[in-house]
Amino acid sequence: MLLQAPSVVKPKVVSISMFKNGYAFVTREIPITDNSAKVVEVPQTSLGSLWFWTNEGQVDSVTSVDEGKTVTTKVPFSMYQEVLDANIGKRFVFTVVYSDEKDGHKSERRVTYDGVLRSYKSNLVAVETSEGMQLFAFDKIEDLVGKDPNIVLAREDKHQESARYYQILTKNNAKSVMMMSLERGMAWAPGYSIDLSAPDKLTFTAKSTVLNDLLDFQGAKVRLITGFPNLQFQNILDPLTSGMSVDDWLASISGGAPGGFGGGGRGAGGFGGSFANRAGELTRRDAAAGLTIRSASPEDISTLKSITDGGLVAQDVAGEQLEDLFFYDLENVSLKKGSRSYQYLYQFDVPYKRTYTWDGEQGSGVLNKIKFKNQTGKPISTAAATMFKKGEVVGQGMMNYTAANTEAELVVSRSLDFKTSVSTDLIDRNVGAIKDKKGNPTMDLITYETELEVENPKTDAVxxxxxxxxxxxVNKSEPKAEMDVSKTGLKGSNPYSVLTWNFKLGAGETQKFTVRYKVYVPTGQ
Incomplete structure (x- = not known):
């Protein structure tokens, strides 16, 4: 409940540093008069994140104060009896129903009395009309209408309420105090479009959607954060504003509540958090690149083509690297609680390379992939990327976190044009290649030969x-492949060998690849 005393001041939101995981650091400015201020709006915040400071003077103390007051509310009457009891001497129009019986037939008769209510006792109502005093039973009243301008229709209910405010005391004539707190209820989600209309250069466009379920703010500086935040205590409330008893708060930090110190919890954003699924990467991995904020005009969103065919100009904004997080600055942002804001962020053109890939498994299909270098000088965050060509959607994939000046890879689509096949033949089996201490065979050494074949029916080389x-x-690969070997497998006997061929596949061309390798298997298998 907001106190109405003149001494209570309302903090102003001046900046917000926003993660993608639903948490934001909010900084508010509190005006100080005569080295003191009363504030109601001190939020429930995460442990260790609530701080007060001033650039002038000194913060002396911040103390919570519970102030009692009498509150009067009006409770509407729910029954006619209450109305009559509270309005003796007021004018009403009563509709009264009488029951008559004649020759065995029952009928109802309605009579209207317009007059001043003089008494209501023992179910008997007395009304003074122009024709004199009228008496009738309360239970005969069908309707009543108040004609007096001062009719009372509710009772006053008085009760005591406790209102909490925070008393901030400063020294040396401080003019304002800044309050910072980590709060849940605000996030932002990037998204990307990639135009592949040009054969050798793509256009990369970024957008941002800000989700605000926390508070109203106007003209604030917003910083969008990329990186993985180590917020170990985000799920534990700070003791100053938790509203918890001593025992409850101590339990929350000692393992008696989720995320407590004793329980080893670190919160969804800390190092202890895990990625539940692929979609979780959008909110828990790298928070991301946020750039120039601008509301989308109707021309911006009228067609897909307007998004992807160069209708936007790349713009950079101020940003800085702090530890392993990168901050992008958006100026003069306003948003109401419960609102969502969609903006275009930035755009750049960059050369790209298209490669068709296959994992060598029967029926797995060929993937159409693109690679390009992040030349923005800033990181690109994890988010959904939709690919377009001449205004049409041709694919969608996950844009993984890509640091500045590193290469990104995206799957555009699955290509059904290519024909692939795999065949494997057993060449030799050396029974008992490995024996136990008693000379009994335990492992056989089998030699296989696998042939891979791929055909390009397209009219262009790829x-x-x-x-x-x-x-x-692996003993032989033809043509010779790049090979990476790791010493793992059945009891360490079999390594894993990863073979890679990168080549040009001409139009209408078929190429074959042969691999001969040996593998240990249990005897008799």
Whole structure:
């Protein structure tokens, strides 16, 4: 409940540093008069994140104060009896129903009395009309209408309420105090469109949607944060504003509540958080690149083509690297609680390379992928990326976090044009290649030969890549492949060998790849 005393001041939101996981650091400015201020709006915030400071003077103390007051509310009457009791001497129009019986037939008769209510006792109503005093039973009243301008229709209910405010005391003539707190209820979600209309250069466009369920703010500086925040205590309330008893608060930090110190909890945004699924990456991984804020005009969103065909100009904004987080600054942002705000952020053109890839498995299909370098000088966050060509959607994929000057890879679509096949033949089996201490065979060494074949029915040559994993030791690959070997497998006997071929596949061309490898298997299997 907001106190109405003149000494109570309302903090102004001046800046918000926003993560993608639903948390934001909010900074409010509190005006100080005569080294003192009373504030009601001190939020429930995360442990360790509530701070007060001033650039002039010194903050002396911040103390919570519970102030009692008498509150009067009006409770509407729910019954006629209450109305009559409270309005003796007021004018009413009564409609009274009488029951008559004649020759065995029952009938009802309605009579209207317009007059001043003189008494209501023991179910008997007395009304003074122009024709004299009229008496009738209360239970005969069908309707009554008040004709007096001062009719009382509610009773006053008085009760005591306790209102909490925070007394801020300063020294040395401080003019204002800044209050920072980590609060839940605000997030932002990036999104990207990638135009592939040009054969060798793509246009990358970023947008941002801000979700605000926390508070109203106007003309504030907003910082969009990219990086993984280590907010270990975000789910534990700060003791100053928790509203909890001593025992309850101590339980919350000692393992008696989720995220407590004793329980080892670190919160969804801390190092202890885990990624529940792929969608969770959008909110828990790198928070992301936010750039120039501008409301979308009807021309911006009229067609897909207007988004992807160069209708926006790339713009940079101020930003800075702080530890392993990157902050992008948006100036003069206003948004109401419960509102959503959609803005275009930035755009850039960059060369890209298209490669068709296959994992060498039967029936797995060929993927159409693109690679490009992040040349913005800033990180690009994890988010959904939709790919367009000549205004039409051609694919969608997950844009993983991409640091500045590093390469990004996206799957555009699955290509059904290419024909692929896999065949494997057993070449030799050396029974008992490994024996136990008693000379009994335990492992056989089998030699396999696998042939991979891919055909390009397209009218253009394409860049193609095959990357296949073999369990066992590879003896030969033709054509020779790049190979990465890891010593794992059945009891360490079989390594994993990852073979990669990168090549040009001509129009209408078919290429074959042969791999011979040996693998240990249990005897008799």
């Amino acid at each position: 860049d193609f890549s095959i990357k296949k994993t073999f369990l066992g030791e």
